[in-house]
Amino acid sequence: LGFRCGFLGLLHMDVFRLRLQQEHHAEIIITSPTVPYQARMKKKAEELATVSNPSLFPDPSEVQEFLEPFILATIIVPS
Numbered sequence: 001l002g003f004r005c006g007f008l009g010l011l012h013m014d015v016f017r018l019r020l021q022q023e024h025h026a027e028i029i030i031t032s033p034t035v036p037y038q039a040r041m042k043k044k045a046e047e048l049a050t051v052s053n054p055s056l057f058p059d060p061s062e063v064q065e066f067l068e069p070f071i072l073a074t075i076i077v078p079s
Contacts, residue, residue, distance in 0.1 A: 006035075038067040 007013035013030065020026040036052040042064045051057055 035069060037069075040064045040067065 005016075007016065017028045017030065020028055034052060036050050037057075038048040038050055039058055040048055040063065041058065042062055045064055048067070049058065
């Protein structure tokens with residue numbers, strides 16, 4: 001049994017991991033994100049480069065903007 005979640009940054013991820021280990025004795029597996037980002041490059045603004053591996057991110061000085069996926073969701077829980 002497991003779940004996936006995203007973090008605001010490495011510090012947020014580390015605090016979350018430590019609390020789960022200390023308070024619930026949970027074994028945590030941490031993997032690299034697999035969310036595809038799109039980059040609009042300065043030289044070819046009409047083209048979007050899709051990046052799904054963090055090690056392949058282009059140099060930020062060559063990027064006009066990064067686009068990331070987002071959703072609008074409604075979460076329904078029992079009251």
